[in-house]
Each structure stands twice: as structure tokens, then as C-alpha cells.
Amino acid sequence: MSRPAWRLLAASALLAAAGCSGSAPAIQYGSGGSFRAGPIPAEKLPSAADAEDLFELRLAGSDGEKLPAVAGSYRIDGSTVVFDPAYPLVPGTRYEAVFLPGTPEAVTKEVMLPARDPTPTTVVEAIYPSGDLLPENLLRLYLYFSAPMTRGQAWGNLRLIDEKGRAVDMPFLELGEELWDRSGTRLTVLIDPGRIKRGVSPLEEMGPVLSEGGSYVLEVLPSWEDAGGKPLRAGYKKAFRVGPPDREPLDQRSWKLAEPRAGGTEPLAIGLGKALDRGLLLSAFGIEGPDRAPVEGSIAILDGERTWSFTPLEPWKSGEHAVVVRTTLEDPAGNAIGRPFEVDTLEPFQTRLHVEVVRLPFSPVNASR
Numbered sequence: 001m002s003r004p005a006w007r008l009l010a011a012s013a014l015l016a017a018a019g020c021s022g023s024a025p026a027i028q029y030g031s032g033g034s035f036r037a038g039p040i041p042a043e044k045l046p047s048a049a050d051a052e053d054l055f056e057l058r059l060a061g062s063d064g065e066k067l068p069a070v071a072g073s074y075r076i077d078g079s080t081v082v083f084d085p086a087y088p089l090v091p092g093t094r095y096e097a098v099f100l101p102g103t104p105e106a107v108t109k110e111v112m113l114p115a116r117d118p119t120p121t122t123v124v125e126a127i128y129p130s131g132d133l134l135p136e137n138l139l140r141l142y143l144y145f146s147a148p149m150t151r152g153q154a155w156g157n158l159r160l161i162d163e164k165g166r167a168v169d170m171p172f173l174e175l176g177e178e179l180w181d182r183s184g185t186r187l188t189v190l191i192d193p194g195r196i197k198r199g200v201s202p203l204e205e206m207g208p209v210l211s212e213g214g215s216y217v218l219e220v221l222p223s224w225e226d227a228g229g230k231p232l233r234a235g236y237k238k239a240f241r242v243g244p245p246d247r248e249p250l251d252q253r254s255w256k257l258a259e260p261r262a263g264g265t266e267p268l269a270i271g272l273g274k275a276l277d278r279g280l281l282l283s284a285f286g287i288e289g290p291d292r293a294p295v296e297g298s299i300a301i302l303d304g305e306r307t308w309s310f311t312p313l314e315p316w317k318s319g320e321h322a323v324v325v326r327t328t329l330e331d332p333a334g335n336a337i338g339r340p341f342e343v344d345t346l347e348p349f350q351t352r353l354h355v356e357v358v359r360l361p362f363s364p365v366n367a368s369r
Contacts, residue, residue, distance in 0.1 A: 051076050057095055133243050213242065275332060
């Protein structure tokens, strides 16, 4: 007897045995995306290699049309054959699942997931820096979305428009691997550094992306798709003016600390003097207590990224604390603590930090003072 004929007879025997057990054959589709069909009597279980003869999943054709089977993997779980499609089922598409195909006792089940609601829901929540006056040598922007976005579409859906209504030619560093955060809701966009640093070819040949005194609009097109494949609910425009370049390194000694009171949970606020990089403001700061243990709390970025605020979970203790700041902190032009983004070769910069963090001591004020 040929192997296909033997398999067909084995499948029929299994169905007969299943009927004797009193449990009717059935097909189930679970929320995890797997199909389960059975029961198969334990004494008649086929090998894993034969499991694919017991079940098939196809796109549902019209007028008896038989479409190709959906690819996937098969396994035997107890008295059930389990099928895992290689790809998720497409919402709004009809599928036909068959247990014991090719036998008179075949069981068929139609499956169709509800079609996705095509109504766009995702929006651009904010673009940082939030100010409307940005330096000519602006290096970095952050785009925040209300839901995860599709990767690989940024450069076709972002435009920088000058005051004459013209699109600036190739303003961004178009990396193949877009700089998304883990949630897929924040994109880091870099202005082409070659058109910022003086003395390099792109700046000499193409000119700066932004020019002091000019006005620009960063435009996000509504055709950008979210992770569900739907376009944005609306486009977004951020208008701003351009001021002189900022090439000064950050100096933490100029920051103003408003010390909180011991025994309370009022925030510690640090006036930074100018807007700093919002993304780094959320990660570069920490607070240490009198025992140098980390103090837990929540961070707020205020005043157009000019103020960093920290509210502790528990009341402030008496004694000396410290604000711990990583020297990787930067402003929107890429200047870090003790290090400018660009060093002028005509005026060599002498001061340079070789430490990873700086500490700013403070002591919560006692209520009696």
C-alpha cells in the first residue's frame, strides 16, 4: 500500500475511534493564533511527521475554488493536532480550516478575524526642542507620537520648509536604522552634522541646513503610518526661528538649585540657564541621599527644557545630598558638560573633562531655619 493511501486510511480509523469515545471532532482557533483539532485517541496517535495529514488551513475561495494551503508548523499535543500559521491571519480575510482533509468524515470551520477599523487615531504629540527660537547649529530633534509607528518611513514623511516655502535639500542624517526608542513612539532626528561643523566639505558645498535670522517649518506628513498600518490622524507643523549658533560647553557651576525643605516632598528644581536636550534630561540626572544611596522619585522637564525638577517618593532627609549628572548631558546643539560639540581650530578649547559624572551637593533646608 502506498504511503498516502496508508495515511488516508489511518486518518479514517482515527476518526472512527474518536467517534467511539463519545467526543465529536472539532476545530478551535485560539487568541494566541494557533489552531487545535481533535480529539485523536491516544492509542492511535500518528507521529509528528504525519500530523500535517490531519489538518490544513487555506484561504477560502469562491465557487469551490481550492486555494493554496497556508504555511505553518504542526505538532501533536495529547489527543490534539496543533497548527501554528507561519504568519498572523489577516483581519477581514476568510480562511477555511479542515480536520481530516480528504476523508468523508472531514470537519470544516470557517475563520475570519474582524477587519481593522481604518479610522486613523495616531497623532504627533510634541516635537522638541519646544522653543520657537533655536540655534543655527541645532543638531537633534525629538518627535513624540501617541502610539507606536512603522519604521522605515521617516525620511519620506519629514520635510523642512524655509521661509520662502521651499523644502530644504537633504537636511537630515538619513540613517538606515532609524533612531526609535523601545516603545516605538519617540524618534530622534539628527540634522546632518556635516552641514554644521565648520571646515568640512558638506557645509562648504551645500551650506548650512539652518541660517541665522531665518524662519522654518518642520512638517510631519499625514501619510506616515503607525504600527497598525494606518496613516496619522493629521499632519503636524512646528514653526521656529533661527538664532546665532551655540558653541559653548555646558557649565554646571552656573546652574541654580532651589533647595527643598527637609521632611517634605516639595520638588528640587534646577535652573539650567538655557534649554538642554530633553531626551538626555530624562536620563542623565540622579539624586543621592546622605548615605549615597539613590533617592527614588519622579522627574519633570519644565520651562521649555530650561528647568529640571525632581519630586521624591518619600520626604527629604536632613543632611548633604547630591545631584549626580552624567557628563554626556548635552544641549540641542550637541555641546556637553566641559566639551563643545565643535572645537574652533583658530581658538583651541583648553578645558576638557575626563570624568563620567559631576556631583552638585545640596542640603534640604531644616524647617527651623
